[in-house]
Amino acid sequence: MKNKISIKITSKKLNMQTCYDLVSDDSSGGIAFFVGTVRNITKGKTVNQLDFSSYETMAEKEMKKIALQTFKKYDIIKIAIHHAVGELQIGDIPVIIAVSSAHRGAAFDACQYTIDTLKQTVPIWKKEHFDDGEVWVNTHP
Amino acid sequence: MKIRTLFFGIAKDIVGHSSKIIELKKKTTIGQFQVYLTEEYIDLKGVNNFAFAVNEEYATSDHQINENDTVAVIPPVSGG
Numbered sequence: 068m069k070n071k072i073s074i075k076i077t078s079k080k081l082n083m084q085t086c087y088d089l090v091s092d093d094s095s096g097g098i099a100f101f102v103g104t105v106r107n108i109t110k111g112k113t114v115n116q117l118d119f120s121s122y123e124t125m126a127e128k129e130m131k132k133i134a135l136q137t138f139k140k141y142d143i144i145k146i147a148i149h150h151a152v153g154e155l156q157i158g159d160i161p162v163i164i165a166v167s168s169a170h171r172g173a174a175f176d177a178c179q180y181t182i183d184t185l186k187q188t189v190p191i192w193k194k195e196h197f198d199d200g201e202v203w204v205n206t207h208p
Numbered sequence: 209m210k211i212r213t214l215f216f217g218i219a220k221d222i223v224g225h226s227s228k229i230i231e232l233k234k235k236t237t238i239g240q241f242q243v244y245l246t247e248e249y250i251d252l253k254g255v256n257n258f259a260f261a262v263n264e265e266y267a268t269s270d271h272q273i274n275e276n277d278t279v280a281v282i283p284p285v286s287g288g
Contacts, residue, residue, distance in 0.1 A: 103288050119287070120216065120217065121216075121287070122214065122216050122261070122264075122280055122282070124264055125261055125264040125265075125280065126287075128264055128265075150287060150288075161287075161288065162287065162288050182288055185287055185288050186285070186286075186287060186288040187285070188266075188285070189285060189287050190216065190261070190280070190282050190285055190287075191285060191286070191287025191288075192216060192217035192218075192283065192285060192286050192287070193286040193287065194217075203217050203218040203221075203283065203286070204286035205283075205284040205285070205286040206217065206218045206255055206283050206284055206286075
């Protein structure tokens with residue numbers, strides 16, 4: 068399983084080619100990607116920048132659990148789940164999920180499952196900065 | 209008993225620390241610890257549905273905390 072799963076949390080810029088190379092495999096018939104990007108508007112307000120923070124050690128464990136689940140649920144070959152932390156600007160990439168499989172359906176499904184589950188379980192937090200203040204996303208104090 | 213408590217996201221902003229050693233009675237559960245925290249830090253009450261982790265694993269409210277555990281306060285996550 069070791070060479071089939073790549074998990075990373077980094078304050079450096081995420082790289083699509085790196086993820087592609089990590090999941091690329093001779094037995095693969097296709098690679099599906101989900102690439103998250105920082106949007107400039109939330110609920111009609113202009114976003115200036117985002118701050119991502121994580122409980123890094125636990126977040127990596129939870130990402131690994133998701134990866135292991137995808138192998139149980141779908142017929143995939145390799146998966147990469149990379150997440151950025153720190154300050155991100157509009158258009159930057161906070162998350163990349165790449166999955167290879169012999170046939171495309173499994174790669175698409177695993178990609179969707181991974182991003183949906185990551186958003187529910189992985190301890191990473193996003194703070195949005197607006198002109199008039201800042202908000203922790205999903206939190207209503 | 210002493211436990212290390214970690215605060216993330218909005219919980220860190222409210223409490224003002226990312227980590228704190230807290231002295232608790234033996235056999236405290238996560239549910240009881242949550243009550244203690246919201247009494248100690250009144251603004252934590254407004255955070256909806258925050259979760260807890262003990263030693264990097266999600267823990268339910270009946271989970272019993274042991275000496276030297278690391279307990280993390282996990283506000284609603286928003287990665288991706």
